[in-house]
Amino acid sequence: MEADKKIRVAILGSGTVGTGVYKIIQNQKEEFPHKIGSELEVAKILVRNINKQREGIPSEILTDKWADIINDDSIGIVIEVMGGIEPAKTYISEALTKGKNVVTANKDLMAEYGHELLETATAHNCDLLFEAAVAGGIPIIRPIKQCLAANKITEIMGIINGTTNFILTKMTEEGMEFEDALKLATELGYAEADPTADIEGLDAGRKIAILASIAFNSRVSFSDVYTEGISKITAKDIKYAKELGCVIKLIATAKNTETGIEVRVTPMFIPVSHPLASVNDSFNAVFVHGDALGDAMFYGRGAGELPTASAVMGDVIDVCRNTVYNCNGRIGCTCYKNIPIKSMDNIESKYFVSTLLENKSGTLGAVANTFAGNNASIDQMVQKNKIGNNAEVLFIIDNVQEKLFLRSIKELSAMHYVKEISSIIRVHNDIIQ
Amino acid sequence: MEADKKIRVAILGSGTVGTGVYKIIQNQKEEFPHKIGSELEVAKILVRNINKQREGIPSEILTDKWADIINDDSIGIVIEVMGGIEPAKTYISEALTKGKNVVTANKDLMAEYGHELLETATAHNCDLLFEAAVAGGIPIIRPIKQCLAANKITEIMGIINGTTNFILTKMTEEGMEFEDALKLATELGYAEADPTADIEGLDAGRKIAILASIAFNSRVSFSDVYTEGISKITAKDIKYAKELGCVIKLIATAKNTETGIEVRVTPMFIPVSHPLASVNDSFNAVFVHGDALGDAMFYGRGAGELPTASAVMGDVIDVCRNTVYNCNGRIGCTCYKNIPIKSMDNIESKYFVSTLLENKSGTLGAVANTFAGNNASIDQMVQKNKIGNNAEVLFIIDNVQEKLFLRSIKELSAMHYVKEISSIIRVHNDIIQ
Numbered sequence: 001m002e003a004d005k006k007i008r009v010a011i012l013g014s015g016t017v018g019t020g021v022y023k024i025i026q027n028q029k030e031e032f033p034h035k036i037g038s039e040l041e042v043a044k045i046l047v048r049n050i051n052k053q054r055e056g057i058p059s060e061i062l063t064d065k066w067a068d069i070i071n072d073d074s075i076g077i078v079i080e081v082m083g084g085i086e087p088a089k090t091y092i093s094e095a096l097t098k099g100k101n102v103v104t105a106n107k108d109l110m111a112e113y114g115h116e117l118l119e120t121a122t123a124h125n126c127d128l129l130f131e132a133a134v135a136g137g138i139p140i141i142r143p144i145k146q147c148l149a150a151n152k153i154t155e156i157m158g159i160i161n162g163t164t165n166f167i168l169t170k171m172t173e174e175g176m177e178f179e180d181a182l183k184l185a186t187e188l189g190y191a192e193a194d195p196t197a198d199i200e201g202l203d204a205g206r207k208i209a210i211l212a213s214i215a216f217n218s219r220v221s222f223s224d225v226y227t228e229g230i231s232k233i234t235a236k237d238i239k240y241a242k243e244l245g246c247v248i249k250l251i252a253t254a255k256n257t258e259t260g261i262e263v264r265v266t267p268m269f270i271p272v273s274h275p276l277a278s279v280n281d282s283f284n285a286v287f288v289h290g291d292a293l294g295d296a297m298f299y300g301r302g303a304g305e306l307p308t309a310s311a312v313m314g315d316v317i318d319v320c321r322n323t324v325y326n327c328n329g330r331i332g333c334t335c336y337k338n339i340p341i342k343s344m345d346n347i348e349s350k351y352f353v354s355t356l357l358e359n360k361s362g363t364l365g366a367v368a369n370t371f372a373g374n375n376a377s378i379d380q381m382v383q384k385n386k387i388g389n390n391a392e393v394l395f396i397i398d399n400v401q402e403k404l405f406l407r408s409i410k411e412l413s414a415m416h417y418v419k420e421i422s423s424i425i426r427v428h429n430d431i432i433q
Numbered sequence: 434m435e436a437d438k439k440i441r442v443a444i445l446g447s448g449t450v451g452t453g454v455y456k457i458i459q460n461q462k463e464e465f466p467h468k469i470g471s472e473l474e475v476a477k478i479l480v481r482n483i484n485k486q487r488e489g490i491p492s493e494i495l496t497d498k499w500a501d502i503i504n505d506d507s508i509g510i511v512i513e514v515m516g517g518i519e520p521a522k523t524y525i526s527e528a529l530t531k532g533k534n535v536v537t538a539n540k541d542l543m544a545e546y547g548h549e550l551l552e553t554a555t556a557h558n559c560d561l562l563f564e565a566a567v568a569g570g571i572p573i574i575r576p577i578k579q580c581l582a583a584n585k586i587t588e589i590m591g592i593i594n595g596t597t598n599f600i601l602t603k604m605t606e607e608g609m610e611f612e613d614a615l616k617l618a619t620e621l622g623y624a625e626a627d628p629t630a631d632i633e634g635l636d637a638g639r640k641i642a643i644l645a646s647i648a649f650n651s652r653v654s655f656s657d658v659y660t661e662g663i664s665k666i667t668a669k670d671i672k673y674a675k676e677l678g679c680v681i682k683l684i685a686t687a688k689n690t691e692t693g694i695e696v697r698v699t700p701m702f703i704p705v706s707h708p709l710a711s712v713n714d715s716f717n718a719v720f721v722h723g724d725a726l727g728d729a730m731f732y733g734r735g736a737g738e739l740p741t742a743s744a745v746m747g748d749v750i751d752v753c754r755n756t757v758y759n760c761n762g763r764i765g766c767t768c769y770k771n772i773p774i775k776s777m778d779n780i781e782s783k784y785f786v787s788t789l790l791e792n793k794s795g796t797l798g799a800v801a802n803t804f805a806g807n808n809a810s811i812d813q814m815v816q817k818n819k820i821g822n823n824a825e826v827l828f829i830i831d832n833v834q835e836k837l838f839l840r841s842i843k844e845l846s847a848m849h850y851v852k853e854i855s856s857i858i859r860v861h862n863d864i865i866q
Contacts, residue, residue: 028583143575299731
């Protein structure tokens with residue numbers, strides 16, 4: 001152990017997370033020698049506009065030139081919190097190639113190019129850590145890679161997008177419609193100006209790709225993930241969910257089955273008794289099932305300046321400990337298997353279907369026959385309000401393959417007495433006993 | 434990295450956890466070379482009775498002689514799952530001194546002699562890991578030591594004893610009295626023949642001592658922890674808690690305040706909206722508050738053969754990775770501070786007090802004056818049933834120092850119209866807004 005060594009880091013990006021990281025390093029200055037056996041110092045911060053004043057950050061450590069960082073051999077760790085694919089990918093790749101360790105919070109990058117970058121890290125005996133890329137401040141990647149390493153993990157299920165969880169919470173608690181809840185989320189800063197990545201499930205899709213890769217020791221890319229967002233969910237859907245003892249959550253789920261990996265992001269009916277049902281507002285939670293562990297859940301803040309910076313700094317401290325003990329690269333890529341990804345067509349789900357049917361004898365029989373003809377068994381059927389000559393009828397369909405279910409929906413849509421299929425939402429397995 | 438090295442371990446004890454560890458090592462045989470860059474083999478299992486048949490365990494690896502293990506230089510890791518202070522302490526100390534790494538699930542030992550043993554580990558560049566000592570399969574020690582290492586953690590609060598949580602759950606859900614719920618817990622194997630350590634809060638006390646030491650970077654011993662059990666809790670207390678929107682849980686809590694560390698185990702009224710309130714049956718959960726992280730919670734199985742073995746094996750895999758990278762001892766004792774422990778006398782709490790008072794004018798005024806004279810302010814007062822000339826009256830007392838509160842109780846007990854003080858139970862801060 002070289003106890004008197006000073007470790008120097010560079011931060012790429014000075015947005016909210018970068019600023020949070022800088023703050024923590026300043027606040028914890030006195031703690032580092034005890035925690036990591038070394039001092040820790042921010043050598044450089046890469047910014048776009050070097051002339052912009054940044055409160056509390058001395059201007060002499062700001063630079064707008066990557067060369068100032070990559071060519072500075074005294075910098076041992078690069079902390080990438082700029083986001084986006086390029087130039088982050090090039091910078092990380094160059095840093096690793098030069099023997100610099102990297103900590104990143106970049107889920108877009110890790111979900112798409114994680115494998116390639118982790119290989120570069122291994123080739124140069126460097127650490128590439130990314131705890132902050134999933135579920136913000138909640139420790140989840142390290143617990144899975146280390147604490148649960150002796151488990152065969154068969155399922156991960158999580159609420160891993162704070163924006164959509166905030167919106168669904170408002171819709172549930174205050175009966176708001178999606179558009180109004182989104183507007184509120186934007187006003188409060190929970191949703192970005194272009195909210196597409198959040199509300200269409202893409203952000204959660206990237207995170208579940210990363211989690212599934214780690215949990216199943218087999219690469220899952222973002223392109224493998226089926227994603228469906230919450231923009232079509234209505235206040236009425238949420239009301240019907242409540243009547244069935246459920247809440248609607250945007251659930252990212254990955255299962256390691258005998259026939260391959262199932263991975264998707266979809267809105268889902270969750271029974272109120274399930275631990276994920278009470279995860280509200282912008283909180284995140286990840287549920288894990290392992291063969292030895294059984295069920296476990298990790299809950300906390302999935303985003304925000306300091307929670308995300310907390311996760312980044314946990315990784316930085318780990319890299320420092322490795323540096324002091326000369327064992328960087330100690331835990332690299334853990335994807336040593338090659339498990340096939342199941343096609344969405346072959347994945348089984350339970351479904352909630354709300355319809356508007358002509359109120360006429362024979363209609364229900366015909367609908368039931370259509371489902372049955374596609375192997376979709378009706379578990380519950382509830383007739384709601386009559387609207388003119390039509391009636392609103394809700395169905396819960398028991399587990400059936402997606403392709404068969406969709407064929408039944410297609411056939412139903414073509415029937416003249418099926419006036420409308422208003423909603424199709426997946427249902428958690430536990431809802432039907 | 435010495436990729437073709439075979440790592441040999443010895444297991445001390447072949448009870449449920451030891452058997453679980455052996456099973457996992459056999460089941461995961463093919464995974465180890467990928468996960469740790471080495472094979473893993475059980476060289477010896479130390480047992481009391483060498484002649485007892487153990488299903489699935491070859492008799493040639495059984496031994497009843499510690500010398501067979503300590504003198505075998507091919508054994509790199511000693512897994513201690515025998516429990517108790519001695520001979521576990523001597524064995525661990527000898528193993529570390531000989532340069533063997535140690536993984537233990539022994540909370541009694543770590544809560545009392547953790548500091549000494551961790552110093553021995555550091556002196557010999559060995560790992561001494563103990564994730565399984567707290568909250569069974571739930572990853573909590575590693576997340577705090579690593580993922581949250583950049584946080585100043587100010588509070589830890591947990592349900593960390595499964596037996597008492599099972600009993601309280603039965604009392605809450607089925608209105609059972611304590612004795613009946615304990616009997617059921619014993620029948621189902623959740624409680625031991627002598628349940629004292631569980632029901633009197635000693636087991637939780639040992640675990641919170643370990644957690645507080647890690648979270649606050651300052652040694653907290655079991656003797657520092659004030660413990661109160663659940664044997665005095667009645668079905669009526671639970672009924673009254675419900676009426677106040679609460680459940681009663683056995684809560685282990687540790688706070689790092691400006692005037693020192695507060696650490697205790699007590700039954701507590703918890704508002705039903707708090708995430709810990711819905712942790713039921715034998716499940717455990719630990720709530721952590723850090724300055725950067727905010728709130729986070731870790732939930733799962735706190736005991737059992739395989740969940741505990743899962744935590745032990747997570748540590749073993751970590752030691753193996755350190756061994757392969759030649760960095761054992763990488764994270765040792767993290768208690769580098771020396772924060773004083775606050776005396777229970779000076780700790781502030783809110784309290785629920787149920788009394789039987791003479792039903793006579795002037796009584797309530799006198800009781801209120803007695804509380805007020807000791808700086809204990811009444812937040813709520815509810816008159817319940819009349820019993821003869823007396824009336825049951827419940828009080829919620831706002832935050833007040835323990836010594837002042839106890840003085841008020843002593844004074845009340847001496848008053849002739851105070852017929853009984855039936856229950857005194859602490860109340861979570863959030864119950865009074």
